[in-house]
Amino acid sequence: MRDATMKDILLRAIEPQDIDVIYTWENDEEIWESSETYRPFSRYILEQYIIAEQNSDIQSLKQQRLMIDIETDSDVVPVGCVDIFDYNVFHRRAGIGILIDKKYRGSGLATVAIDKLCIYCKRHLHLHSLYANIATDNISSIKAFEKNGFLLIGTKKDWLYDGEGYHDEYMFQKILR
Numbered sequence: 001m002r003d004a005t006m007k008d009i010l011l012r013a014i015e016p017q018d019i020d021v022i023y024t025w026e027n028d029e030e031i032w033e034s035s036e037t038y039r040p041f042s043r044y045i046l047e048q049y050i051i052a053e054q055n056s057d058i059q060s061l062k063q064q065r066l067m068i069d070i071e072t073d074s075d076v077v078p079v080g081c082v083d084i085f086d087y088n089v090f091h092r093r094a095g096i097g098i099l100i101d102k103k104y105r106g107s108g109l110a111t112v113a114i115d116k117l118c119i120y121c122k123r124h125l126h127l128h129s130l131y132a133n134i135a136t137d138n139i140s141s142i143k144a145f146e147k148n149g150f151l152l153i154g155t156k157k158d159w160l161y162d163g164e165g166y167h168d169e170y171m172f173q174k175i176l177r
Contacts, residue, residue: 010069062087079104092128110144122176136168150174
């Protein structure tokens with residue numbers, strides 16, 4: 001895939017038909033470390049999550065997941081998702097995280113999706129600040145956030161345990177102007 005542009009990518013709400021791809025992503029042990037997941041998710045639990053997302057808003061759940069779609073010549077394909085979490089309406093801030101399917105990494109999708117998410121958070125959620133926690137060895141994620149104006153504001157020492165040892169985690173922040 002060529003490098004992504006703003007017009008190629010759509011952020012949208014989760015739909016019931018997304019269950020298969022979400023099930024695959026959530027049960028991929030390779031990404032558990034980044035998502036702080038420690039066990040598989042059942043299809044039933046994920047279906048309940050999708051229902052909760054559809055029937056609630058970010059105000060009540062304090063989180064929201066949006067799917068990242070790209071348009072191809074013949075179809076619209078989900079290629080990842082972005083999560084808004086730790087939503088705080090009073091302080092107008094939230095944490096964000098991103099997942100891009102392995103098949104689509106390295107094409108600039110994360111950078112464009114983060115840009116779109118920042119616009120969404122400012123325009124529709126009226127947020128002032130976003131933050132992201134990123135393992136210090138996740139270079140591609142660090143670059144995507146830095147390209148979107150996120151600044152490194154701290155390092156959490158020995159924050160992440162991978163079963164063999166501890167690793168640092170960076171905290172990035174962006175003030176939405």
